[in-house]
Amino acid sequence: MKIKEFKTWDEQVAKLIEHGCKDIKSNEYAIDILQKVNYYRLTAYFLPFRDRETQKYDSSKVSLEKIYGISCFDAELRLLIFKYLEDIELYFRTQVAYHHGNKYGALAYKEATAFNKFHKHNEFLEDIEKELCHRQKSPVYKHHQRKYDGEFPIWVLVEFFTFGMTSKFFADSPIDIQQDIAKNVGIKSTQVRTYLEVAVVLRNYCAHYNR
Template identity: 75%
Template sequence: MDDGMEIKEFKTFEEQVAKLVEHGCENITSEEYAINILKRINYYRLTAYFLPFRDEKTQKYNNNKISLEKVYSLYQFDSELRLLLMEYLEDIELYFRTQIAYHHANQYGALAYKNSQNFNKFHKHEEFMENLEKELSYRRKDPVYKHHQLKYDGEFPLWVLVEFFSFGMTSKFYADSLNDIQSIIAQDLKLKTTQVRTYLEVAVVLRNYCAHYGRLYYRSFTKIPRQLPSFMTENIKIKNRLMAQLYAIKQLYGDNEKWNKDFILRLRALFTKYQSSIRLYHLGFTNDWEVVLKK
């Protein structure tokens, strides 16, 4: 083993609590309270929520601004936020599966996805077919899979096949479709094809963060939507934070009424519930965020 690389020592829950205090989080109700939290949430995961309160030079937490309750509250806020977003990202994913299957099959036929000529020049057909095989092999026990193996000799029309697509595959299928298909789908959302492609890529990454319990609070996203309002583009602390991501999601969301009357209201309620712990600017949100995110 390379001596230069020192792996950190294992620490008991008691030692983890002592480490939090040592790093500047002195405001802890009791050791028992702290251990209770650390038994449920990995220390490494929890400490990510201390980031907004860490001094760059000393790497210590600002003791005046921090308490374990507050950080735990941020953690809970983040969990609820992910659940809310997942619901809307699921709607978008299922909408796009339906759209690509319908229009591609309508234009070229049920099994036309097997022919690389029915895609544009960016399409890597072998890779696409391999990914399909992979997804199908995961689902061998699925009744839909079994039914098509028995009854249709293992042939899957596109409108069945999309049910096995990951969101990434759905996004890629859209981007690789010929322009007429991309245009029909984009027009329905009153968007340009370039917008749909870039917003979909953002949605896929955001969905993966949510599905794998990734932190959204105080997160700088690397996949930044293009074609944002100028006030977002000009400010890096807005551009690479959550509000810009939600601007992209808004564009892809087809049901205006549900977005305005359900999503916006639930997001506002969530902000209100956790208002003593969260700071909207840590999410890149401006005071007029409701106006910006309304459809």
């Protein structure tokens, strides 16, 4: 299997020029950017400006300064979105814990009967165990191991949920719980399910610095 050879900063700049990015202030300017943003990552921002036939960047439309500016804007946009996604995630964690705990009790999440027919209970329990394993050094985890024999009420357990787990917990909850939560935000439960799924994907994009 052929692997691409390592390129020095200067060679990376030469590669950008070879591919069509000829508008570069200086070699030093380019290297300064490449030392901050990995070459492979930066070149992804050139893709919308690449000619389909030649596979070269359209030199009339791109400059290194412009592409770096788009990259910086993308970073700022991710940070802005992430702030609101955090609010959404924490809100729905609180809601599913409150409504599920109120109707079924502190530990009812351990029983498949506390969910709807679409719920995959074994997978859910495996996800919980995996997250608890990752949090064994947490004061909350240690406290409940010591004082409550390792039992975590749903309103505590949700603090260990990923956003994806929160979204699935909502979608797998009985319809009356979904409707009560949806009523609080003024939309249908089906819309909440869809929006949460989209928010989870978006959150993962932001968390992993995707374009």
